[in-house]
Amino acid sequence: MISISHEANYIHVVIFGQFTLQDYKEFEDNVVYDISFHGPTRLLFDLSEMTGYTLDMAWEELSFAKKHTQDFEKIAVVSDDQWVVWSVWISRAIADANVMVFDAVADAVDWFSEPAQASEIIE
Numbered sequence: 001m002i003s004i005s006h007e008a009n010y011i012h013v014v015i016f017g018q019f020t021l022q023d024y025k026e027f028e029d030n031v032v033y034d035i036s037f038h039g040p041t042r043l044l045f046d047l048s049e050m051t052g053y054t055l056d057m058a059w060e061e062l063s064f065a066k067k068h069t070q071d072f073e074k075i076a077v078v079s080d081d082q083w084v085v086w087s088v089w090i091s092r093a094i095a096d097a098n099v100m101v102f103d104a105v106a107d108a109v110d111w112f113s114e115p116a117q118a119s120e121i122i123e
Contacts, residue, residue, distance in 0.1 A: 004030045010042035010074075010112050019053035024060050031071075040073045040097075044108050047079040072097035076108035 002023040003014040011034060013027055034041050075097045102108040 002026055006030075006034065007044075010044050010076075010109075012044045012046070014046040015050040017049070017051050019047075019050050019057055021054055021056045021060055024057045024064075028060075028064055031068075035068070035071045040071050042074045042076075042112050043072055044076045044105070044112070045078065046105055046108075047077060047081070050079070050081075074112060075099045076111055077101045078103070078105050078108055 001016040002019075003016070004027065005012045011031060015023065031041065031043070077099070079101060080103055100108070100111060102111070
């Protein structure tokens with residue numbers, strides 16, 4: 001299940017349970033709509049409640065990332081799962097956004113308040 005909210009300066013996405021292709025399509029629709037009106041955006045992906053993902057969703061993620069390399073300013077991922085961190089490294093190779101992994105949502109939101117720096121890396 002997916003929950004998407006449009007906050008003041010970022011899109012907040014929370015995944016509960018299995019992350020499916022249907023969930024990802026809903027995410028894509030929301031993000032593309034936001035980008036079309038506001039330009040490059042900031043994205044907070046809270047995956048701390050995610051139990052897994054489907055292969056077709058993972059494939060769609062790579063395809064979407066290739067198409068939207070310039071559309072994200074910052075991407076914050078909240079997770080303590082090492083496979084998720086590895087996946088973020090792959091996405092970072094495709095997208096031009098600053099991408100960071102956090103243990104807590106509050107830390108990710110704080111990072112959005114800071115100016116972007118070219119040297120930011122995944123911790």
